[in-house]
Amino acid sequence: MCHRVGQQPWLAGRPTINTEGGQLRIGDRFRLASRPVPSHLVAGPGALLDIGDDVSIGAGAAIAAFEQVRIGNGTRLGPYVIIMDTNFHGAPGDQSVQHDTRPVTIGDGCRIGSRVTITRGGSIGDGAEILAGSVVSSAIPGGVCAGGARARIIGKAGDIASRWDSAAASLPDLLMKTLGLESPPDLNDEPVPTEIWSEDRMRNLLGALEEGLDVSVSDAAVREARTFADLAVAIQSVLSARQQNERKL
Amino acid sequence: MSRQGRIAHWWATLKAGHVWVTSRLGARLWLRSCDRVGRNTRTFWRPNIDNRGRIVIGASVRLNSNWAPLEIATGPQGLIEIGDNVFINYGSMISAHGHVRIGSNVMIGNYCIVADTETPGLGDPPGGLRVEPRAIDIGDGAWLAARVTVLPGARIGAGAVIAAGSVVAGDIPAGAVAGGIPARLLRAG
Numbered sequence A: 001m002c003h004r005v006g007q008q009p010w011l012a013g014r015p016t017i018n019t020e021g022g023q024l025r026i027g028d029r030f031r032l033a034s035r036p037v038p039s040h041l042v043a044g045p046g047a048l049l050d051i052g053d054d055v056s057i058g059a060g061a062a063i064a065a066f067e068q069v070r071i072g073n074g075t076r077l078g079p080y081v082i083i084m085d086t087n088f089h090g091a092p093g094d095q096s097v098q099h100d101t102r103p104v105t106i107g108d109g110c111r112i113g114s115r116v117t118i119t120r121g122g123s124i125g126d127g128a129e130i131l132a133g134s135v136v137s138s139a140i141p142g143g144v145c146a147g148g149a150r151a152r153i154i155g156k157a158g159d160i161a162s163r164w165d166s167a168a169a170s171l172p173d174l175l176m177k178t179l180g181l182e183s184p185p186d187l188n189d190e191p192v193p194t195e196i197w198s199e200d201r202m203r204n205l206l207g208a209l210e211e212g213l214d215v216s217v218s219d220a221a222v223r224e225a226r227t228f229a230d231l232a233v234a235i236q237s238v239l240s241a242r243q244q245n246e247r248k249l
Numbered sequence B: 001m002s003r004q005g006r007i008a009h010w011w012a013t014l015k016a017g018h019v020w021v022t023s024r025l026g027a028r029l030w031l032r033s034c035d036r037v038g039r040n041t042r043t044f045w046r047p048n049i050d051n052r053g054r055i056v057i058g059a060s061v062r063l064n065s066n067w068a069p070l071e072i073a074t075g076p077q078g079l080i081e082i083g084d085n086v087f088i089n090y091g092s093m094i095s096a097h098g099h100v101r102i103g104s105n106v107m108i109g110n111y112c113i114v115a116d117t118e119t120p121g122l123g124d125p126p127g128g129l130r131v132e133p134r135a136i137d138i139g140d141g142a143w144l145a146a147r148v149t150v151l152p153g154a155r156i157g158a159g160a161v162i163a164a165g166s167v168v169a170g171d172i173p174a175g176a177v178a179g180g181i182p183a184r185l186l187r188a189g
Helices: A166-179 A199-213 A219-224 A228-248 B003-030
Strands: A010-012 A016-019 A023-026 A031-033 A040-043 A048-051 A062-065 A068-071 A082-084 A104-106 A144-147 A152-156 B042-044 B048-051 B054-057 B062-064 B071-074 B079-082 B093-096 B099-102 B113-115 B136-138 B177-179 B184-187
Touching: A016 A023, A023 A040, A040 A048, A048 A062, A062 A068, A068 A082, A082 A104, A152 A166, A152 A228, A166 A199, A166 A228, A199 A219, A199 A228, A219 A228, B003 B042, B048 B054, B054 B071, B071 B079, B079 B093, B093 B099, B099 B113, B113 B136
Parallel strands: A010 A031, A016 A040, A023 A048, A040 A062, A048 A068, A062 A082, A068 A104, B042 B062, B048 B071, B054 B079, B071 B093, B079 B099, B093 B113, B099 B136
Antiparallel strands: A144 A152, B177 B184
16 A cells, blocks of 8 residues: 555554555655554545655554655654644544644654654654653754653753653743743753843742752853753753762762 | 342353453463463463563463553563562553563553663664663552553652653652653652
């Protein structure tokens, strides 16, 4: 039923492949697990589901394209991932559902954790890492590590000491509350507005870090940070140093 | 007791007897590829056992594979140790390329993932870089509710309770209640 399957595909168990008039292209050395729970790949009428080379997908995955879903070369997806370019789709063959689609693109060499949900309009840049249980429905740039329901950038890919570090994950929320921002910031190259550092806010932030995460960061280190990414790195370096000390003990 | 009641009673007894026999015989049959299986261990329906390393299962363990099979898989260097009196519910995935230890009296809910690599069930990526497994340890008497994901390198202390749907990374202290994505302490032990 696939329109193209590359060399050496590898299956464990029996997946459901459903191309209802759409195109399904699969690259070389594709790996798909369907045990203990079957995975399914669906390409709806006129849709394109394009999977690159060296892609592996865990068990229980549900990938449905009703317009276009692309997965880049060398990307690895954990078990129970859901990827679809709609918000909702009916049972196979159900014509009554109006599909409101927006293409989904996943770059090369990404690592998508267990039970990640990627819905319409989600796009993930090359080499990004999405942590287990996250929901992505917007653009995540390449090379970052993102997590959460509405996934936010919380560091660089492979940078964070423990892959799903609760401290790193709570940083965006903590920054929003203490700095009086409108929404939790992505910890990316967006510059930190310098006018933000009033005495009050600085005290709030350092206090919250002490209390919530039990780290003491110096006033100077915070002021030096030019971007939200710098700020996150300054805090995370203190955290990871402490974690390493605890491991040694 | 009415006639219908008597029939229902006998039917239930018969069914219980059937389960009693098949669960014990099933364990002999379905777990034959494991390296050691303790006394009185039972399987309900057929689990997927893919043993390319070493799987050691304790006594009085109950493995439920009704509705969705349970998967227990080891890679060539993998070791899975399951203690005594453990219960694992259906659809869960236990996978080791390194070491996964599940203590005694642990309960694991349905559709849990306990895997020491990030893409379990797929072996090593062909030609690609090998992903290093990080050991998982689940202490005695811990309780994992439904759909819990235990990430590589996680350590769950004895008697800890993990709420449904949580993603566990890092250490959970003994006796604590933890939950969320990622799991945070809801109550200390």
